Amino acid sequence: MSLRKYLLISILLIISTVGGLTIWSSYRESIYEVEEVFDAQLASSARMMLGLTLTELGLGNIQSLQSSLMENRFILNMDGEEAGSDHKTKNEQEKDEELYEAGHYYESKLTFQVWDRHGNMVLRSANAPLQPLSDIEQGYSNQLINNVSWRVFGLWNSDRHYRVQTAERYDVRLELVEKITQRLILPFLLLLPILAWLLWIAVGRGLQPLNRIADEVKSRDENYLDEIDESRVPTEVQPMVRALNRLFEKIKYSFEKERRFTSDAAHELRTPLAALKTHAQLAQSASNDEDRKHALSQLNAGVDRASHVVDQLLALTRLEPGANHQQAQQMLDLHQLCVAVVAELIPMAQEKNIEVMVDDAGELLMKGNIASLSMLVRNLVDNAIRYSHENGEVRLSFQLLAHYIQLRVIDDGPGIAENERDKVFQRFYRGEGLQQSGCGIGLSIVRQIAELHGADIQISESEQGGLQVAVSFPKS
Amino acid sequence: MRVLLVEDDNLLGDGIKTGLQQQDYIVEWLQDGQAAVLAIGHEDYDVVVLDLGLPKLPGIEVLKQMRTLGKTVPVLILTAQDSIDDRVNGLDAGADDYLTKPFDLDELYARLRALIRRSSGRAEVVIRHGDIELNPASHQVYQAGQLVDLSRREFAVLQELMENSGRVMSRVRLEQGLYGLGEEVESNALEVYVHHLRKKLGSKLIRTIRGVGYMVDKAVY
Numbered sequence: 001m002s003l004r005k006y007l008l009i010s011i012l013l014i015i016s017t018v019g020g021l022t023i024w025s026s027y028r029e030s031i032y033e034v035e036e037v038f039d040a041q042l043a044s045s046a047r048m049m050l051g052l053t054l055t056e057l058g059l060g061n062i063q064s065l066q067s068s069l070m071e072n073r074f075i076l077n078m079d080g081e082e083a084g085s086d087h088k089t090k091n092e093q094e095k096d097e098e099l100y101e102a103g104h105y106y107e108s109k110l111t112f113q114v115w116d117r118h119g120n121m122v123l124r125s126a127n128a129p130l131q132p133l134s135d136i137e138q139g140y141s142n143q144l145i146n147n148v149s150w151r152v153f154g155l156w157n158s159d160r161h162y163r164v165q166t167a168e169r170y171d172v173r174l175e176l177v178e179k180i181t182q183r184l185i186l187p188f189l190l191l192l193p194i195l196a197w198l199l200w201i202a203v204g205r206g207l208q209p210l211n212r213i214a215d216e217v218k219s220r221d222e223n224y225l226d227e228i229d230e231s232r233v234p235t236e237v238q239p240m241v242r243a244l245n246r247l248f249e250k251i252k253y254s255f256e257k258e259r260r261f262t263s264d265a266a267h268e269l270r271t272p273l274a275a276l277k278t279h280a281q282l283a284q285s286a287s288n289d290e291d292r293k294h295a296l297s298q299l300n301a302g303v304d305r306a307s308h309v310v311d312q313l314l315a316l317t318r319l320e321p322g323a324n325h326q327q328a329q330q331m332l333d334l335h336q337l338c339v340a341v342v343a344e345l346i347p348m349a350q351e352k353n354i355e356v357m358v359d360d361a362g363e364l365l366m367k368g369n370i371a372s373l374s375m376l377v378r379n380l381v382d383n384a385i386r387y388s389h390e391n392g393e394v395r396l397s398f399q400l401l402a403h404y405i406q407l408r409v410i411d412d413g414p415g416i417a418e419n420e421r422d423k424v425f426q427r428f429y430r431g432e433g434l435q436q437s438g439c440g441i442g443l444s445i446v447r448q449i450a451e452l453h454g455a456d457i458q459i460s461e462s463e464q465g466g467l468q469v470a471v472s473f474p475k476s
Numbered sequence: 477m478r479v480l481l482v483e484d485d486n487l488l489g490d491g492i493k494t495g496l497q498q499q500d501y502i503v504e505w506l507q508d509g510q511a512a513v514l515a516i517g518h519e520d521y522d523v524v525v526l527d528l529g530l531p532k533l534p535g536i537e538v539l540k541q542m543r544t545l546g547k548t549v550p551v552l553i554l555t556a557q558d559s560i561d562d563r564v565n566g567l568d569a570g571a572d573d574y575l576t577k578p579f580d581l582d583e584l585y586a587r588l589r590a591l592i593r594r595s596s597g598r599a600e601v602v603i604r605h606g607d608i609e610l611n612p613a614s615h616q617v618y619q620a621g622q623l624v625d626l627s628r629r630e631f632a633v634l635q636e637l638m639e640n641s642g643r644v645m646s647r648v649r650l651e652q653g654l655y656g657l658g659e660e661v662e663s664n665a666l667e668v669y670v671h672h673l674r675k676k677l678g679s680k681l682i683r684t685i686r687g688v689g690y691m692v693d694k695a696v697y
Contacts, residue, residue, distance in 0.1 A: 267529055267556035271485050274554070274577035278491030281581045285498070295494070302487045 003210075007203045012196055023184050030180045034173050039140060042153040045112070046166040050157050053114045053123055053164065062123060070126050109169040111150075117161050133165045143167070209233050213241060225252045265313055268441070272306035312441040315375060319448040332373070334364040334405060334473070338396050341377040345385060353391045356381065361398035366405055367476035368453050376449040379442040380409040380469055387413035387467065404456075404472040412466040421459045446471075477592060477635065478520070478653055481505045482512040482538065483527040483554065488577075492525065495581045500615065500628050501588075502653060509533025516542045516549065520649065522639075523591050524551045525584075528566065536569050543570035550591035554579070589613055596639045603638045605695045608677060610638050617677075624676055629654055633669045637682060642694030644685050 056062045113133055114123040121130065134141045134152040143150045149170035156163045216228050225248040228241050279302060283295035335358075342356050349356045377396075384394040388411045399406040416424055425447045446469075450457050455473045462468035479501045483489040489505050496503045504519075506512050509530040516524065516538075524542075528535035535553060542549075550572040555562050563574050572594075573587050589612050593601065603610040609618040615631055617624045626634065636653045637645055650666055670682055670690060682690050 263557050263559070270556035270577040271488055271529075274556075274579060275485060275487035275491055277578040278488060278495060278581055282491060282494055282498075285581075287498075291494070291498075295491075298487055298490060305487060 004200070004203050004207055008196065008199050011199055011203075012192070015195065016192070019188050023181065023188065026184055027177065027181045030177050031173075034176050038151070038168060038173050039153070042140075042151060042166050042168055043155070045110075046153050046155045046164045049112050049114060049123075049166060050155055050162065050164040053162060054157060057122070057162075066123055069123070109172050110167075112164060112166040114162060114164045117163075122162065133167045137163055142170070209237055213237065213244075217244065220248070222251070222255055225249075225255075268309050268313070269306065272302055272309060276302040276306065309441075312445065316441055316445050316448065319372070319445060319452065329367050329369055331365055331476075332368055332370055334366055334368075334373075334407060335361045335398060337370065337373055338377050338407065341374050342381060342396065345378065345381050348382070349385045349394065352385065352388065354385055354388050354394055355392075356385070356394045357396070359395070359397040364398060364400070364405055366473050368473070372449045372452065376446050376471070377407070377409075379446050380471075383442055384409050384411035384413070384467070387411060389413060393464075401472070403475055405475060406470055406472045408468055408470045410462040410464075410466060410468045412462070412464045415461050415465060415467045416459060424459070425457075477522045477632070478502045478504070479588070480512065480515060480519070480521040480524045482507070482509070482524065482530065482535070484508060484530050485527070492581075492584070495584070496588075499585055500632055502655065507531075509535065509538045512538050513541050516547050517545055520652070521549050522595075523588050524549055525554065525588070526551055526571070527554045528562070529556065536565060539566070539569040539571055548595070550595045552584075552587055552591060586613070592639070603635070605638055605641060605681070605692060608638075608681065610635060619677060626676065627672070630669050630672050630676075633666070634673055634677075637690060637692040641692045644688050644691045646689040650689060
């Protein structure tokens with residue numbers, strides 16, 4: 001649907017309707033006015049005729065008046081035929097027009113009769129019939145004579161001795177109204193196409209900003225997502241431009257995030273790869289068994305490291321908002337789940353002689369996804385063991401609050417400085433843990449999983465000065 | 477030659493350190509940016525290998541700070557980001573060369589040799605003094621076209637002196653070039669190596685500056 005066409009058509013329709021109504025009401029108005037004027041004229045000529053007849057009767061000149069009336073060559077008789085010839089040729093019509101000074105062709109459309117009170121005709125116009133024009137003796141009436149509609153006015157003189165009837169063909173009036181109406185319709189019809197053309201241009205110009213915005217948007221791609229200048233667009237289009245700009249901003253942000261992720265991921269993968277290559281080359285060039293053995297064992301550790309990074313990256317990508325993850329939720333016992341995860345990590349804890357304790361809490365039923373919640377707990381406990389001191393202690397405790405089930409993982413490691421606590425959830429952020437081989441994704445994964453479960457995470461200092469991570473799951 | 481290696485990754489750091497030690501470098505390995513800035517401020521290194529992604533202080537900041545301190549030691553940066561921007565930023569911040577991870581150890585060795593050679597103002601690969609030619613890449617010394625058999629420590633002392641010909645090298649500096657910071661140095665070890673070098677290459681090459689150290693005269697051709 002073209003906005004331009006729609007606007008043009010609707011504006012033209014409105015103008016035509018309003019114009020049509022105006023013309024129609026003028027038409028009605030002119031009919032009324034014309035009736036008034038003509039009726040008045042009919043009456044005044046009747047009065048004049050009556051006066052004239054009475055005067056002529058008194059002077060005894062009535063016969064000569066009658067004969068001068070009959071000489072009018074413009075008069076057609078009542079049957080619609082001209083007094084002289086049957087039909088007028090075009091030439092004769094032109095001749096008639098030359099004779100306008102002597103009278104008018106329209107005179108045939110006017111007629112009159114004068115009667116005395118005994119019903120005898122005293123005087124008549126040349127085209128008047130011998131019978132009375134109307135049975136109505138006084139006042140206006142409409143009469144059909146020889147299939148032509150006439151307007152008749154009858155008038156008695158004051159002592160009711162004579163009466164006059166004047167009549168006028170009705171079509172004279174209609175013709176005038178038609179002419180007036182035509183004069184109104186014609187310019188309107190002539191102006192309509194010009195109006196349409198002007199409107200087409202004006203609407204096109206009005207819509208130009210839209211085309212310009214379209215061109216501007218077309219010129220954008222993922223590398224060029226600058227804002228469209230809002231000040232240069234009409235007020236009506238500003239909300240759209242504003243929305244577009246917000247969309248650009250979002251796209252730019254997510255591209256930027258994607259770019260940063262790729263670059264961070266590259267760093268996290270390339271470093272273990274560099275280590276692998278280095279140790280592989282050292283193993284090749286080793287001059288003794290001991291060096292070769294060391295290099296090979298480091299190579300082994302490097303492969304573990306690299307695959308851990310890949311696993312974590314994949315886990316994070318799967319948890320990304322918008323990723324098509326099937327996070328089927330089911331009822332589970334959080335306590336049971338924690339016990340199972342801790343059991344897996346006991347060997348790692350024993351390497352540093354760390355004691356991992358899970359507080360007894362009975363059944364803690366909640367709704368969630370077992371796989372991802374296990375990953376959350378594993379990442380938290382793994383971190384706690386990694387950063388705890390040798391011979392240290394890691395503790396998992398639970399708390400049932402009004403609306404939450406809270407899991408707390410507490411270690412006695414160095415903790416996280418207050419100003420760093422927000423940053424640790426960023427991907428690839430690595431804090432002070434110098435000797436640790438984490439890749440900085442673990443807590444991002446934890447946060448992502450927590451978000452999927454509607455849970456809230458809080459990092460604080462534990463009573464022993466270590467780190468306490470509290471995850472509050474909403475009770476289902 | 478003393479190298480400062482700044483790399484936070486345990487595995488990679490261990491690998492580079494081992495490799496450089498096999499090339500007879502004395503390697504000091506640090507794992508965070510702050511420690512690196514401190515060490516560069518207090519110790520003399522011949523070259524620094526610097527990872528850009530470091531805890532506490534990013535590599536770029538380490539570079540900027542050490543250059544502000546007026547340290548001209550050549551720096552090779554290790555970067556996992558292969559975008560041109562990263563390399564340009566690194567070089568603009570004061571790095572002399574870069575390697576993208578993962579890299580080849582041999583390339584690392586070659587680039588470090590080139591950096592040391594350039595920083596001592598030589599264009600040539602070998603260091604010449606009279607009829608003596610020292611090749612840092614192959615660890616070989618020729619006198620009048622004849623290969624001279626030197627131990628690794630003897631070679632290290634000779635290289636340090638020839639690289640800095642015309643300057644007196646203190647005993648401490650030479651001893652540091654022989655051993656890592658933590659290692660015990662026997663009090664007369666340096667004299668023993670100098671004695672051996674004089675026996676093999678002639679007594680005129682290395683001059684003793686009493687109470688200070690040793691020097692090789694600026695080569696005159």
